[in-house]
Amino acid sequence: MDIFTLLANGTPELLNGLRVTVLVTVGGCVLTLLISFLLGLAAGAHNLAIRGVARVVIEFFRGTSLVVQLFWFVYAMPLIFQVKFDSKIAIGILVLGLNYGAYGSEIVRGAIAAVPKAQWEACVALNFTTWQKLRLVVIPQAWVEMIPPFGNLGIQVLKGSALVSLIGLVDLTAAAQRLRSHASAADAVIIFAVLLVVYFVMSYLLASGMRWLERRGKAGLGQGPPDKPTFTQGGLKASEVAG
Structure with missing residues (x-):
């Protein structure tokens, strides 16, 4: 069976x-x-108790293997805690969210801590509640700084999704592996080349979307790129003519 027929059938x-x-x-x-x-x-x-619990959860999920976490939720929890998930897709989403969310928490914490102290003091002067501080002042400024690292983290989630094949889900990687089992060594190279291209396209679309969000966020804060200069017939910028 030639590679084109194999790809068409698969x-x-x-x-x-x-x-x-x-x-x-x-x-x-x-x-x-x-x-x-x-x-x-x-x-x-x-609050020390809240901060302490958060640090324990963060370090636990950052410090343990994603593969082990997947196996734990699929095989260990039903035996030890009698907790069974009906959907392996739900398990994959949950474990990816917990694992990469632990890394993302440091992005959030660092970006919020980077908001200038004067902004916090202004919120106190305006008698804002904690929720008002975060929603109206802090997060809109910190969010712009979070977007690039969150874009990288999103790509990591995409690549990590291939590990769900280890718990029996037939994702794109597992489907390609099944197709490869019916192919010759030379055809397997083509199959995995196609797989590389598909993952690259998905990563590129994800990164492009995050760059678009970053531009929108910066524009909302007045940090967008400078306007292109406009020249009059005499060679002066429109702003200079207006001045």
Whole structure:
């Protein structure tokens, strides 16, 4: 069987694997963002108990293997705690969110801590509540600084999604591996080259989306790129003519 026939016959399985990969990646990214803010805000809290619990959770999920966490949720928790998940996709999303959310919490904590002290003092002068400080002043400024590292983290979630094949999910990587088992060594190179291209395209789209968000965020804070100079017939900028 030639490689083109093999790819044509395997297209439905590859598309289904792509669907699983996209679903796990999008769900993992959303959960990563939520957990990053939850743990990041808790890690910077004034209350010692809240801060301590957050640090323990962060270090636990950062310090243990993603593969071990996947196996723990699939095999260990049903035996020890009688907790069983009906969907392995849900397990994949949950573990990716917890693992990468622990890394993302440091992004949130660092960006919030980088907001100038004068901004916090202004909030106190205006008698803002803690929620008002975060929603109206702190997070809008800190969010712009979070976007680039969150873009990198999103790509890590995409690449980490390939590990869900270890718990029985047929994602894009697992589908390609199944297809490779029916191919020759030379055809396997083509199959995995296609796989590389697909992952690259998804990563590029994710990175482009985050760059767009960054531009929008900076524009909202008045930090957008300078306007292109406009010249009149005499060679002066429009702003100079207006002046």
